[in-house]
Amino acid sequence: MAAVRMLVLRSGLAGLRPWAASSARFMSSSPSFQFVEVERRGAEGSVAVVALNRPTALNALSEALMSELGQALDAAEREASVGALVLTGRGRAFAAGADIKEMRGRRFPDCYREDFLANWDRLARVRKPVVAAVNGLALGGGCELALMCDVVYASEEAQFGQPEILLGTLPGSGGTQRLVRAVGKSLAMEMVLSARRLSAHEALQAGLASRVCPQAELLDQAVALAERIARCSQVATTMAKEAVNAAFEVGLAEGCRLEKRLFHASFATRDRQEGMDAFAEKREPRFTHQ
Incomplete structure (x- = not known):
């Protein structure tokens, strides 16, 4: 078990407990990360759990974190034994949005020339099924990440929102498009134009989430679904x-x-x-x- 703990990058993800050596295996092609944790779950290691890991910043989506997330997703796509993925966050947030401190100095010419956020939709292009385990705040870019997943499970403490309007801007990674498709025009407009947040049960009622779980059971239930999917062809x-x-x-x-x-x-x-x-x-x- 000690060897397994050494392998797990900064273990302690909310909801994770120590795993037996047979079930806590890393993808052979997965590099080491600073802001993302990757762990194999399931009886045959068929589920890749990817956790955003900037808990002191509420998992704010920096360029470095998003780059590492893309690499982790690439590795999961390459690993033939992975049949499904679970995306979650460490600490009390799934992801509280983009890193505003990193973003605030940008200007239009740079954003346009560099096509800022162009690679932030990598999650939406993953061909394997992805289950979001939204363990807390999913705001701005965090809400957009959840919307890119195929199934959304939310803890009772989860909140969803697009508060970009309070910053003088608007969602830039698919929020205005995917949110409308998930909850309809009227509610999406209300959320985008007024920064209204949805509770987990409101998200369930609106169709943004498919299940609400107790916080302590969220990850296990999301992994159970992903493992069930992974058993299929x-x-x-x-x-x-x-x-x-x-x-x-x-x-x-x-x-x-x-x-x-x-x-x-x-x-x-x-x-x-x-x-x-x-x-x-x-x-x-x-x-x-x-």
Whole structure:
């Protein structure tokens, strides 16, 4: 167990407890980070838990943190044994927004020339399923990160908001677009224009979150969902994620055509044959992700 503790980068993530050596494994391709923690969870290490780790700054999203998050996501994408991810935050915040101290000196020419925030949507481009475990404040860029995830679980202490208007600006990493799709125009407008925050239960009622959990159970429940997803065929979950996301980007007819094409394509996989054989034979499927 001591060896495992040495491996875990600054262990102590809220909600995490020490894990047995068989379940606390790092991705072989994952580098060491200062602002992000990565841990493997699940019986077969099939879930990558990625934790934002600037607790003294409420996990404010600095350029360095976002760069490390991108690297951690790249490593999880490359690791074939990872079937799903969980994103959470260390301490009492998921992420309280962008690092304003780092941002305040920027000017328009630099923002425009450098395409500021261009890489902050890396999470939205992850092909594997991602579950957000929102353990506290998810404001500004933190709310936008949660919106980029595929499923949102919230602790009873979570709060969601887009307070950029109070800084004389507006969301810049998809908040105005994804929030409307999650909660509808009227509530999104209220949140963006007045900086109103949603409690966890309000987020559940509005459709931003799919479950509210006690703080102490949040991470375990998010990992349990991610592990359940990871037990399925990775080919099928990737296809299904692509089809669902298309519903927000194309019309109904085109979305249904894409769904049908992906459904047909699944018949070229070994996992589809195995899944149907297992159903017919009344046994658990043994997916090989091929």
